[in-house]
Amino acid sequence: MTCDEAEILLHALADGELDAGHTSEVEAHVAACPRCSSELAAIRQMHDAIARADLTFTAPPQLRRRIEAALPQPQPAAPSRRSLLKGFAMGSAMSALAATGLVAVVLRNDDQQRIEAEIVSAHLRSLQAGHLIDVVSSDQHTVKPWFNGKLDVSPPVIDLTAQGFTLIGGRLDYVDARAIGAVVYRRRQHVINLFVSQTANTEQLKARTDTIQGFNIRRWGERGLNFWAVSDIGADELNEFGETFETAMRANKEG
């Protein structure tokens, strides 16, 4: 590595932005080059001086109050709780069902980020040697029955090989302290894990794509099932996968 090549990477090294491979390359160069070594020291010296000085500002209280006042006020809790209790008191199956749905919605929103993070962790675990697949088969009629008795849901297993996503098997995983089904697909050299779990919510949930730790994760809900597709393929390809799967699932009631 030359000094010219190292110049910008010195900043990335000081900022902790380099991957392990580049870190050792730049560190090796710095160890052998007095000029870059002193440059790195200068970057760190200024960074430390700035951190010591604390250059942040605190928002003035009146600004905080103005923004607070401009936001919709939180609903007072009492009336809604009363109406909920009233619903239970009526004892109708409908109101109990509605209340369950309400709780499920609240929990899902609260837990969404944590569950997605767990899904990504499960995806990462699956990529370690020997963890990817419990049942190896590209035949949906082999993979689907394998889940029987292992889960409280029967995950739809759909072969999408013709559409460019090869079914390679299934796996039992654990997310949110519960067993969850994972159907595994391959796109070129990339693995797509499709996690399926049960939900109390039977309405269709619009797809939403997030990026966590560099992985794309597409989430949707249909017919009482929650789906999370995770992969390192691009968001557009992952969306293509999700849409292909949703279309096939609707067409294929056997699913």
Next chain:
Amino acid sequence: MPSNRSNDDPERARRFRELALPHLDDVYTLARYLLRDAADAEDAVQECYLRALKHFDTYRGPAIKPWLFAILRNVCNAEFSRRASSPTKAIDDTPEAEEKPPLWHEAQETPEGAILRERDASSIRRLVDALAEPFRETFVLREINNLSYREIAEAAGVPVGTVMSRLARARAMLRAAWMAQEEPSE
């Protein structure tokens, strides 16, 4: 779930409060450095939060800070256009902007191992304020707001490579000014 939820939706407002309000000081800090004026910064931050709530459905996570900063940046650019008569210019995103001569020449002659003399916060703030855009913005996002390169790229709407070159340039300029005997006058 309906996507066209109104601003009055209590669940949505609650989620917005929980996610966005904790970053008020961060957003205000960036506004102070972008606009270099306390009153303008307050107005910009308030406008930023109103716009953020309005467009909360476009927030795709996981980190909300870069998203808020991108909105603030748009608000500030609008403010710069409004100030058309003032000498301050909008954040210039064109590639040529980086080719313009820096305020100081890079510290090519900085003596090796030279020690930066200690400056207090207000003195360093003046040095940062004197940095030209877009270098000031990149520097503040990294060194004061503590964003990762990717987050800076997201907030500023530029590639990570641009973030890296701007940051290197900003640090060289700041260091040269820091080493100078006289501070730039306000």
